Amino acid sequence: MVYHEPMTSWMKEFVEALPIGGSGRLRMDCPACGKKNTFSVSEVNGERLWYCFHADCDVKGRTGFRVRKQSPYHPLLKSKPQPLSITNTFLDFELPDTFVPLSRQPEAESYVRRVNAYEAYRNGLADIRYDFRMDRVVYLIRHENRVVDAAGRSLDNNVKPKWWRYGKSGHPFVCGSGRTGVVVEDCASACSLSLLCSGIALLGTNLLDSFIPTLRTYDRLVVALDKDATQKALSLVRRLQAIRPTSLVILDKDVKDMTDDERKHTFDKYIT
Secondary structure, three states: OOOOHHHHHHHHHHHHHOOOOOOOEEEEOOOOOOOOOOEEEEEEOOEEEEEEOOOOOOOEEEEOOOOOOOOOOHHHHHOOOOOOOOOOOOOOOOOOOOEEEHHHOHHHHHHHHHOOOHHHHHOOOOOEEEEOOOOEEEEEEEEOOEEEEEEEEEOOOOOOOOEEEOOOOOOOEEEEOOOEEEEEOOHHHHHHOOOOOEEEEOOOOOOOHHHHHHHOOOOEEEEOOOOOOHHHHHHHHHHHOOOOOEEEOOOOOOHHHOOHHHHHHHHHHHOO
């Protein structure tokens, strides 16, 4: 396996920012090939050396830099992520160098399959990456054919917040097409609907004003929040009925946990 300059660049940044303890050594999963506990980093006389011991991965290198206090990754490694928030401000969004193809991390790909988002990814309806620094599955958010933001779901259920918003675009995550928009909580649920209709993820249970222009583009809306958010869903329906005909679906299970047949049976009658 041969990596070119872009891989070397972000790997160097990654290694520089790692919090190595007093032992001067660290062993972890490889951020390049994803193999378990094969990536070794050592610090000797201020220089860091890294190497992956897996036979099919020849990632290795060295850097004379210690961890830089001004490293763009350093604050995030030592502090808790900010809660998911969105503003109406449109800002140019650049993909972080730590976003790598989903296939680089088997656990991330397995998660995407488990939550029924893989078909949308495989069919090009969703652009899903892996953030090796934050250990998150990342869903890229597009608007007018541009990537304007991203939302990442932690692979570790104990990490809070569960979702991390990388930018401040003020746009929801949308996956699929059609004249019916189904409003759901998370990106995986939106992806699971994409072969039937258009899934629109609020990234929570609250409707932000900045989402309204997107919702106005549909002829009909359906609210299908997770089964533990029925009261929120009722409130959301009342608000959305002012802009488009809106129906409420009370779920027995989360959309992303349904089988294909269950989703089709649940939503077919609403799709135009």
